[in-house]
Amino acid sequence: MTVTLITGANKGIGFETARQLLALDHTVYIGARDAERGEKAAATFGARFVQLDVTDDASVNGALATIGSAEGRLDVLVHNAGVLGHGDIDGPKALRVFDTNAVGIVRVTEASLPLLRESSNPTVVTVSSSAGSFWAVNNPDRPESGLPLTLYSASKAAATMLTVQYAKSQPGIKFNAVEPGPTATDMTAEFGIGRSPEESAGVVVRFATLDADGPTGTLQDETGELPW
Numbered sequence: 001m002t003v004t005l006i007t008g009a010n011k012g013i014g015f016e017t018a019r020q021l022l023a024l025d026h027t028v029y030i031g032a033r034d035a036e037r038g039e040k041a042a043a044t045f046g047a048r049f050v051q052l053d054v055t056d057d058a059s060v061n062g063a064l065a066t067i068g069s070a071e072g073r074l075d076v077l078v079h080n081a082g083v084l085g086h087g088d089i090d091g092p093k094a095l096r097v098f099d100t101n102a103v104g105i106v107r108v109t110e111a112s113l114p115l116l117r118e119s120s121n122p123t124v125v126t127v128s129s130s131a132g133s134f135w136a137v138n139n140p141d142r143p144e145s146g147l148p149l150t151l152y153s154a155s156k157a158a159a160t161m162l163t164v165q166y167a168k169s170q171p172g173i174k175f176n177a178v179e180p181g182p183t184a185t186d187m188t189a190e191f192g193i194g195r196s197p198e199e200s201a202g203v204v205v206r207f208a209t210l211d212a213d214g215p216t217g218t219l220q221d222e223t224g225e226l227p228w
């Protein structure tokens, strides 16, 4: 059985990714910062739950220790937890957005590396965003060029760069970033945009189920590789 951890999987794209990977016979750990929400989500389709707040070192280390004791390895890690942080900008909000969307990736990756190294086909997927792509935000033909999401875009640029840097420093592990596509979730609810989480999770699942000779160090959406 493939052992998979998804952060922020109690709802939205992470929840749907968990559901689809479980249907592919993965042993899925739903990471959620809130125990009640996480346990309820896991119980919906028989996944496992680990308390995991990506902004809290003790929580992250505890979650990976639980998986290590139970499974002895981690095959697939999906960095999905994220916040939008739109509206007025100040230092505390910037710290929160970067802590969740970028530093959280560092925390969870570092805690996961020993278990990923025990896998025969370790794969890490970062649910990033084309809003963090220089190419997309400077291209007037792309919707990202009109998005007033300063902190989100900057933190997702960091998330994507972390992905490519980890791909370089950890050649035995695949690291890819994905843009799932505009999706109707709580994150986007007030904008009224997006397709279903079921559809967007398909992109994440594709990169979570790569063969050993699959790509690494890329940013992709459902149409293929995106310029950065």
Ligand SMILES: NC(=O)c1ccc[n+]([C@@H]2O[C@H](COP(=O)([O-])OP(=O)(O)OC[C@H]3O[C@@H](n4cnc5c(N)ncnc54)[C@H](OP(=O)(O)O)[C@@H]3O)[C@@H](O)[C@H]2O)c1
Pocket: 007, 008, 009, 010, 011, 012, 013, 014, 031, 032, 033, 034, 037, 052, 053, 054, 055, 079, 080, 081, 082, 083, 100, 127, 128, 129, 130, 179, 180, 181, 182, 183, 184, 185, 186, 187, 188, 194
């Ligand atoms: N929706 C889109 O159009 C879109 C497009 C491109 C990329 N994305 C990315 O897709 C990912 C999932 O977003 P979504 O649209 O599914 O949004 P969502 O429904 O708001 O889900 C976000 C998830 O992240 C969790 N989370 C937030 N802060 C956390 C923390 N500190 N520790 C652990 N979990 C935390 C949330 O948990 P709580 O329930 O506890 O808040 C929730 O489970 C995000 O990384 C987002 O940036 C989304």
